[in-house]
Amino acid sequence: MAKIVGGITTSHIPAIGNAISQGLRHDTYWERFFDGYTPVKEWLAKVKPDVAIVVANDHGLNFFLDTMPTFAMGTAQRYENADEGWGLKTLTGFDGDAPFSWHMIESLVADKFDMTICQEMRVDHGFVVPMTVLWGEHDKWPVKLVPLAVNTVQHPLPTAERCFELGKALRTAIESYGEDIKVVIVGTGGMSHQLQGERAGIIDTDFDIECIENIIHNPEKFTQLSNTEIMERAGTEGIETIMWMVMRGALTEKVKVVHKHYHAPISNTGAGVLVLENTEE
Amino acid sequence: MSWDKHDYDHIPGTYVFNGERSAQGYGINKMAFSFNDASNREEFAGDMDAYCRKFQLSDEARAAVVAGDFLSLMRLGGNIYYLAKIAIFHGLTVQDAGAQMGGISTDQFKAKLLNNSEGFEQQLHTIGGYFHG
Numbered sequence: 150m151a152k153i154v155g156g157i158t159t160s161h162i163p164a165i166g167n168a169i170s171q172g173l174r175h176d177t178y179w180e181r182f183f184d185g186y187t188p189v190k191e192w193l194a195k196v197k198p199d200v201a202i203v204v205a206n207d208h209g210l211n212f213f214l215d216t217m218p219t220f221a222m223g224t225a226q227r228y229e230n231a232d233e234g235w236g237l238k239t240l241t242g243f244d245g246d247a248p249f250s251w252h253m254i255e256s257l258v259a260d261k262f263d264m265t266i267c268q269e270m271r272v273d274h275g276f277v278v279p280m281t282v283l284w285g286e287h288d289k290w291p292v293k294l295v296p297l298a299v300n301t302v303q304h305p306l307p308t309a310e311r312c313f314e315l316g317k318a319l320r321t322a323i324e325s326y327g328e329d330i331k332v333v334i335v336g337t338g339g340m341s342h343q344l345q346g347e348r349a350g351i352i353d354t355d356f357d358i359e360c361i362e363n364i365i366h367n368p369e370k371f372t373q374l375s376n377t378e379i380m381e382r383a384g385t386e387g388i389e390t391i392m393w394m395v396m397r398g399a400l401t402e403k404v405k406v407v408h409k410h411y412h413a414p415i416s417n418t419g420a421g422v423l424v425l426e427n428t429e430e
Numbered sequence: 431m432s433w434d435k436h437d438y439d440h441i442p443g444t445y446v447f448n449g450e451r452s453a454q455g456y457g458i459n460k461m462a463f464s465f466n467d468a469s470n471r472e473e474f475a476g477d478m479d480a481y482c483r484k485f486q487l488s489d490e491a492r493a494a495v496v497a498g499d500f501l502s503l504m505r506l507g508g509n510i511y512y513l514a515k516i517a518i519f520h521g522l523t524v525q526d527a528g529a530q531m532g533g534i535s536t537d538q539f540k541a542k543l544l545n546n547s548e549g550f551e552q553q554l555h556t557i558g559g560y561f562h563g
Contacts, residue, residue, distance in 0.1 A: 185561055208511040213463050214452055234465035234515040302511060304448040345510040347443030347501070349528035350539055352546035358553050377438040385444055386510075410561040411554055413547035417525060422561075 151249070151326035154196045154333055155407065156396040157189060158364070158423040161205055161278040161337040163237055164416035169281055170238045185410030185422045186282050192407055192424050193283060198333040200246050200293045201283075202319070204395045205275035205337040206301040208233065211267075217303045218265030220315060222257075223272075223296040224250035231271045240277055240286065243294035249326055250295050256322035262315055272296055279337045292333075299392050301338065309379065309391045310372035316398015323399065336396030338389025341382070342418040350417065351384035357419040358411060360390055365406055365425065368397045386418075393423075401427040443532075445504045455507020458495070461485040462512035475519060500527040 173179050210233050212218070229242040257264050276296050284291060297319075300306055307315075316334075323332050340357040343349050360383075363371045371394060379388050397404075407424040433450040445451060452459070461482065464470040474481040482492040494502035498520035503513055510524065517527045529539035554560040 181562060188561060209459075209463055209509075209515065210466060214456065214459055214509070232466055232468065234462075234471065235518040302447065302509065303452055304446055343444070344524050344528055345504055345531065346445050347532050348441070349443075349531050350542045350546070352543055354547055354550040354553060358550070358557065362557065375437075377436075377441075380438055380444070380446065381441055385446060406559065408561060409559060411550065413550050414543040417528065417543060419547065419550075 151323050151328060151330045151332055153320065153323055153399060153427060154198050154331045155192070155424060155426045156334045156336065156400050156404075157283065157425075158336045158393045158396060158421060159279050159282060160339060160415065160418055160420040161275045162416045162418050162420070163274045163278065165282060166237055166274055166278045169286070182412045182415050182420060183282075185412060188408045189283060189422060189424050190285075193333075196333070197331065198292055199330040200249060200295060200332050201280070201335055202295045202297055202323075202332060203276050203279055203335045203337060204297045204299060204392045205279070206389065206392065207298050208273050208275055208302070210273035211271045212298070214303055217300055218298065219300045219307050220262060221265035221267050221270075221298040222250060222254060223267050223270040223294075224254060225268055225270060228270055228272045228276075228294055228296060230273070230277050233273050237274055240281070241288050241290070243272070243280070243290050245295060246293045246330075249328070249330065252326045253295070253319065253322040256325055257315075257318050260318040260321060262318050267298075270296055270298070275337060279335050283335070297395065299395065301389050301391065306376055306388060307391065308372075308376060309374055309394050312391045312394040313368060313372045313398040316395040316400075319395065320399040334396045334399045336393035338392045339383070339387060340390055340419040340421050341384055341387040343384025344386050344417055346385075348384070351387070352413050352417075352419050353382050353384075353387075354413055354419060356382045356387070357413065357421060360393075361409060361411060361421050361423065364393055364397050365404060365409070365423070368394065397425075400425055401429050403428045447509045451507040452509070453507070455509065457485045457487050458491055458503060458506060458508045459512040461487065461495075462508075462515040465515040478519070498522065501531045504531065
């Protein structure tokens with residue numbers, strides 16, 4: 150049977166992709182941030198997941214505003230990265246796992262999560278930046294990707310609570326799959342930031358650290374926040390932290406913290422990195 | 431016809447991208463979406479105003495696009511992720527656009543971010559267990 154080996158959170162800021170391709174890893178601005186990924190890479194090298202379910206939002210590459218699914222899952226055997234229009238380097242595409250994706254879709258829909266099913270999906274920096282910070286850059290990636298897109302762009306958005314519930318249903322879906330594969334779930338985005346309006350430039354380290362601690366120890370507390378409350382404190386784009394809740398929902402009630410790291414600012418954003426493992430089978 | 435009010439309408443300096451804004455800014459965002467294709471970028475760079483007309487943008491919206499006036503574009507229903515695809519033509523990053531919307535320089539904007547982040551290492555230390563805490 151498939152097994153969840155753990156959950157990871159990471160930001161998916163495009164500037165991270167640029168910093169990697171420009172070789173700024175050891176630049177003073179970036180060093181402490183990138184150092185925070187070293188233990189994650191070590192953990193991944195030890196655990197060797199077969200598939201990564203990456204929870205991210207599309208930023209106007211695959212989905213346009215004509216049709217905006219709240220939750221969408223890729224069911225392809227291959228996902229390509231593509232030109233987003235503003236100069237990010239395009240990376241080699243990723244292998245998917247269609248039978249596993251379709252199994253999850255069957256299970257999720259039966260569990261009343263009416264997923265949008267995507268047999269083709271181009272993946273933007275929201276998916277690709279996490280892959281590169283976690284696994285490095287590859288022509289042939291060492292892990293398969295299943296993209297799970299959450300709408301954090303076009304309001305109304307799903308609530309933190311709904312994302313948490315989706316995570317729980319995802320756990321049921323993963324653990325009922327018949328193949329012996331190791332699965333890691335990556336919740337991306339966040340933390341506090343606002344890119345838009347006169348209020349652009351928000352970072353709230355109190356919110357971010359509280360969010361990290363709640364996601365580890367008390368995710369129900371985070372589910373009690375409305376999207377307005379999150380946006381008020383963490384900024385309109387800080388709402389992306391709801392995607393961390395999908396990851397958290399897929400893990401057991403109590404989790405083991407393998408690694409936790411926080412840094413701010415990175416570009417416009419507070420950036421948190423977590424590696425969590427289940428405490429029970 | 432009336433648009434719903436929302437409990438986030440009071441947040442200052444913030445344009446939550448809801449149905450009302452998305453409907454209003456549909457043309458602006460659709461045009462920006464077309465910039466995923468390099469040949470469209472080339473055409474737009476050749477004559478911005480003419481390209482805007484292909485997407486039926488209003489006079490006000492066309493002027494804002496050509497001027498790279500991001501606060502006006504927000505008010506006209508632009509979405510920040512789509513506006514990022516326009517900013518590049520004005521030699522601006524999203525951070526530059528954010529500074530512009532806040533009426534400050536990019537250096538001041540960066541200083542604001544640093545200032546907002548100040549003291550986080552102490553906070554991590556107090557809680558404990560953080561890498562590089």
